[in-house]
Amino acid sequence: NMRYSIVVPYAKQGRFNHAKVSIKLPEEIATVILQYIKQFELPTNNQLFDLGNYAVTYCTTAINEQLFEFSPQEYQQRVSNGELIQIKYTSSQFRHHVAYSMALSGSSAEDIAYILGHSSLVTARHYIFSSPNLAQIRAIALGRNPVYQQIIAMLMTGDIITHEQDHGKNIIGFINNKIHINIGKCSYKANCFLEPVRSCYGCVYFHPYINGNHKEVLECVQYELESIIYMSDAVYNSSNPIIAINEATKFEIQSVIKRCKLNSELKNADD
Structure with missing residues (x-):
């Protein structure tokens, strides 16, 4: 044997x-x-x-042929009859799909980095922290009532503060390859396992600066959201759950901006 x-x-x-x-x-x-x-x-x-220069073409062809073999018989039949155009994936799109699927199924950063062949956990962390189930549940729970949304938004974060107030350590993090440092402070005592900045706007330990650069964070999240929508449309997956999650993050940032504006107006009125 x-x-x-x-x-x-x-x-x-x-x-x-x-x-x-x-x-x-x-x-x-x-x-x-x-x-x-x-x-x-x-x-x-x-x-x-x-394979030399033909490696990418060979791998892309192999991926699409195998995915077609795994697809439902009805879909294969309709493609063969010319009723549908076969969905084609590039190797990069396939890698992103695998990583997001692993993140949504609860895989660790080490597992994702291992499968993708990354030398660090940085990219794997992005896949995980862009798809927390908590954000999706929160987005559904908010409903459509604007008054209810504002009440929930006030419960999401801590007090609105100034730079001089002591509410923990300053928060620094990256979104869309841009560093954000002037957004607020974190009062959580232990080491936080969530991604800085991105996860802060829905956290009760986050104390936003009243004059923080929250609009810059919103612009970066909006750009990422547009990129995700474009990628989802390219692979015919308009119901991608990552879209809803990023929309929830966008709402959280917008809520903090409104709260900061309201606090600023009240402070000016008192003065």
Whole structure:
């Protein structure tokens, strides 16, 4: 009895060397691969399939052919009859889809980074923190009543403060590759596991600055939301749950901006 396995490298080459993914092969497939190695006299340190400039085209074609085989029979039949145009995915879109699917199913940042072949957890964290179930539940619970929305919004964050007030540490974070530092303070005592800035606007430990740069954060979130909608439309997934989640984040930021404006007006009236 023989056992065969093949080691698969990452999709991206990271800065660190990790153990590769080992896949067990049936004896029939192993025999074909061994014959291929023997026929072309491939050294053990060479790539098994060196596609060169055709690698992207080959992988994209393979992905779409396999996805089509996995699709429902009704869809395959309608495509074959010319009633529908087959949905095609690029390799990048497929990678994003896998990462978002893993994030929505509760996978850890380490698992996502492992599958995508990333050398750090930064990108994987973005996939996770852009899809928290709490934000989606909160968005549904807000309803459509504007008065109720404002009441809930006031419960989402802490007090509106000035830079001089001591309510914890200053919050610094990135959204859309732009750093945001002048938004408020965090009074949470332990180390927070959520992503700074993005998750703060719906947190009770967040104390927004009355004159903070909240509009800049809103612009960055709006740009990300438009990009997600564009990507979802490109893959014919207009019901992408990430859209609802980012819309909830947008609403949270808008609520803080309205609260800051109201507090500023009341303060000026008292003066």
